[in-house]
Amino acid sequence: MKPLTLYTNPNSRGRIVRWLLEELNVPYDIKVLQYGDEIKAADYLALNSMGKVPAITHGDVVVTETAAICAYLADQFADRQLAPALDSAERGTYYRWLFFAAGPLEMATSAKAFNWRLDADNAQSVGCGLYQDTLNTLESALTQSLYICGQQFTAADVYVGSHIHWGLMFNTLESRPAFTEYVQRLQARKAAIRANELDDALLTT
Template sequence: MLTFYTNPMSRGRIARWMLEELGQPYRTQVLEYYTTMKAPDYLALNPMGKVPAIVHDGKVVTEVAAICTYLAMTFPEAGLMAEDKAAFFRWMFFAAGPLEQAAVNASFGWHPSGPQEKRRAGYGDLADVLGALTGHLAAHDFVADGRFTAADVYVGSQIGWGMQNGGIPANAVLQAYWARIRDRPARQSAEALDNALIRENQP
C-alpha cells in the first residue's frame, strides 16, 4: 500500500496525477500548512515539513520529480518509465532544476541581469530555459520515447501550471504539447479528487 501525503493546494497535485496514472491503490493523508505539516510525526518522515511525500513499503520519497521517477521504476507494468533513460532523466531533472528555479524566480520578480548574474544563477534566465525546452518539444511530441511517460507528468505539469498562472510565457510549441497531455483520464481524475478536497475544506 502507498500512503500519499499532500495538500490539494500544493505540488502534490502533480504527484496525484502520477498516482492516478499508475492505477495502484493508495491512501491519501491531507496535511495543512503550518500545523500538521510541521507536526513531529510528519517531520520524522520529511524534515522539510512540506508536501508531497509518499511512503511505500516503509520507504519515504519526497520531491515531486523523485516521486514520479520512483513510482515509474517501481511499477513498470504501468509503462511510465522511458526506455530512453538519457532523455527521461535529462528533462526530468531539467524541469526540477532550471525550469522550476527560473519560473519561481521570475514569479517573485527577480531576473538575472547581465552575463555575470546569468552565469551565477546557473540556468541563464527564463528565456534561455524556455528556449531549450521549446527546442526539444518542437522536435518531439513527448519528452522521451515518442510516447507519454512519467517525465510528461512532471514536465507537463510545470508547463501547464506556469502558462496558466503567468510564470511561463506561452508559445505555440508549449501550448501544443500541453494540449496533447492535459485531457488524459488520469489527470482529469486527479484534478477532480483534489478539487473536491478544496471544496470540502472551504469555510
C-alpha cells in the same frame, strides 16, 4: 503489494504525484495535510523534516521531492511503462527532462514570479542561466516529438507538463504554441482529468 500513501494538499505539487498515481492505476491512500500546524507536526516532520508536501511512504520507504517521487514510482511499477527501458537511448532523455524541470525550469519561473535579477552578470552563477535560454531549450524539445522523451508518454511528461501548465496559468512562462499544445494534449488524458477532479473535490471539503 506494499501499502502506498501520498501525503499532500490540493494546493501543492502533490497534484503532480496524484496524477502520476492515477496514470499508474495502482491502489494508494491519501493523507491530506493542512498548511500550518499539521504540515509542521512532529509526526510528519519525522517523515519529511522540510515540512513540505508531497511525500510518499511505500512500505517502509519514504520518498520526498516531487521529481524523485515520480522517478521512484515509475521504476517501482515498471510494468506500467511510464519510464523508458533502462537500456534505451530515451532513458537518458527521460532523466534529462525530469531534472531540467526540477532545476533550471523551476528556478527560471521562480525568478520570473518574484522578480529576481537574472542577467548577463549572474547567469553563469545560477542553475537556470538566462530565462529566455531556459524557455527556448524547453520549446525546442517539445517541437521534436509528441512527448518529452519521444513517442512514449512517461512520468517525465507528468512532471514537465505540470510545471508548464502552472507556468502558463501564473504567467511565469510565455504562452508559446509548443507549450500550450503540449499542455492541452496532456490535460486531456483520462488520468489527468480524474486526478484533477479528485484534488478539486478536496478544495471544497
